[in-house]
Amino acid sequence: MTPTQPSPSGGGQGAGDLRSPATIRAKAAEMLKHVVDGQSPWWTVDPLGLEEAVQATLAVTRKRFANPGAIPFHSRWRHFEAGGHDRWAALAPRLAGEPKDEIARRRIDLAIVSVLLDAGAGAAWSYREPDTGETYARSEGLGVASFHMFANGAFSRDPKGDPLRVDAERLSKLTPMDIAMGFQVKAHNPLVGLEGRVDLLRKLGGVGLDRPGALFDVMVKDGGTVKAAAIFAAVLDKLSPIWPSPMGDVWQHPAIGWVPFHKLSQWLSYSLVEPIESADLRVVELDALTGLPEYRNGGLLVDAGALRPKQSRLLTDTFKAGDAAIVEWRALTVALLDQVAEHVRLHLGLDDQRLPLVKVLEAGTWFAGRVLAAERRPGGGPPIAVESDGTVF
Numbered sequence: 001m002t003p004t005q006p007s008p009s010g011g012g013q014g015a016g017d018l019r020s021p022a023t024i025r026a027k028a029a030e031m032l033k034h035v036v037d038g039q040s041p042w043w044t045v046d047p048l049g050l051e052e053a054v055q056a057t058l059a060v061t062r063k064r065f066a067n068p069g070a071i072p073f074h075s076r077w078r079h080f081e082a083g084g085h086d087r088w089a090a091l092a093p094r095l096a097g098e099p100k101d102e103i104a105r106r107r108i109d110l111a112i113v114s115v116l117l118d119a120g121a122g123a124a125w126s127y128r129e130p131d132t133g134e135t136y137a138r139s140e141g142l143g144v145a146s147f148h149m150f151a152n153g154a155f156s157r158d159p160k161g162d163p164l165r166v167d168a169e170r171l172s173k174l175t176p177m178d179i180a181m182g183f184q185v186k187a188h189n190p191l192v193g194l195e196g197r198v199d200l201l202r203k204l205g206g207v208g209l210d211r212p213g214a215l216f217d218v219m220v221k222d223g224g225t226v227k228a229a230a231i232f233a234a235v236l237d238k239l240s241p242i243w244p245s246p247m248g249d250v251w252q253h254p255a256i257g258w259v260p261f262h263k264l265s266q267w268l269s270y271s272l273v274e275p276i277e278s279a280d281l282r283v284v285e286l287d288a289l290t291g292l293p294e295y296r297n298g299g300l301l302v303d304a305g306a307l308r309p310k311q312s313r314l315l316t317d318t319f320k321a322g323d324a325a326i327v328e329w330r331a332l333t334v335a336l337l338d339q340v341a342e343h344v345r346l347h348l349g350l351d352d353q354r355l356p357l358v359k360v361l362e363a364g365t366w367f368a369g370r371v372l373a374a375e376r377r378p379g380g381g382p383p384i385a386v387e388s389d390g391t392v393f
Helices: 021-036 047-064 087-095 100-115 137-149 176-182 194-204 214-220 229-244 263-271 273-277 295-303 324-348 357-376
Strands: 041-047 126-128 135-137 226-227 250-254 257-260 281-286 307-309 318-320 385-386
Touching: 021 041, 021 257, 021 324, 041 047, 041 324, 047 295, 047 324, 047 357, 087 100, 087 137, 100 137, 100 194, 100 214, 100 263, 100 273, 126 137, 135 137, 137 176, 176 194, 194 229, 214 229, 214 273, 226 229, 229 263, 229 273, 229 281, 250 324, 257 324, 263 273, 273 281, 295 307, 295 324, 295 357, 307 324, 318 324, 324 357
Parallel strands: 226 281, 318 385
Antiparallel strands: 041 307, 126 135, 250 257
16 A cells, blocks of 8 residues: 555545545545635646637547437447457357346456456557457557457356356466467567556456456346446445555545545446446446546646646656646546536537436547547657556556
């Protein structure tokens, strides 16, 4: 546990509070007020820049989706469709005859493992897909590589007889070489944080679930609906032992106190919506969850000028996730994404039921962040450099 992270007790604020999406939003709003009031030595908020972020989001949304009503969820499943290939649909015939609940469990198996492998890949790594010969990098490459490992039985205790599943028994025995082979890692094709990814998966094998897909039975109780907050609660409850800190993605700020984000857990929660709904269930109250405070969304706000650094070293130095400047950046990202979403809906004439925040992210802010990054920096990296162990960004 680092000095910048809370004790298991939450430092006087209950663990339940720090795991609540409502608390994430409330602390983000508190941080926004702190910065708008001029109390931050790091950031100012520029309303004109916020409108630039809205316009950048609208531009990529209109380019990508002729029909805004058809925008899909922001989730790992989009990366499985990289290059216009619906890889799950191609795999699905191998599961013909399986009950829908069991197919949902297998999809959850895949989604959880793939999300936990989805830390920043580094600018030097890429993956050449054997079937298509196409090459993918960054998040798409990580998604496609992990998909093929799953399809080939790499995470199953019975890779020949029952490959399309993930078993705790197999995860607990994974080695860096297993992932290196599956991700085509070589001296000339290095993957950042390889051992950290393996460590997360091994820990996943020890959380007490015989398979990640068993979360389906935790989340799905009675009736035909599942609340998004219930998905998030199940993810935090069952998977919290894998994080380096007992409290996970929660950080101390000198003026605000403990500030929770749980970015990877929320990304995972969003990525479980489609598997759950494939079992003829409906996920409701999606906007209970927050925007994702990671470098694409946060980078959009910096590159568009919505967030302006007060100190030039913010753009030149490397920071740690627990540094006050980064805690502020991430909290401001959560707060301002809600505002961007509201403005995007107004421009498109949609309400939050037809265009929930998770769809604005997909439409959306994440891609706009990538576009602006590519315009401003060689390689399209983030505007702020942060050391990460793969559990934050």
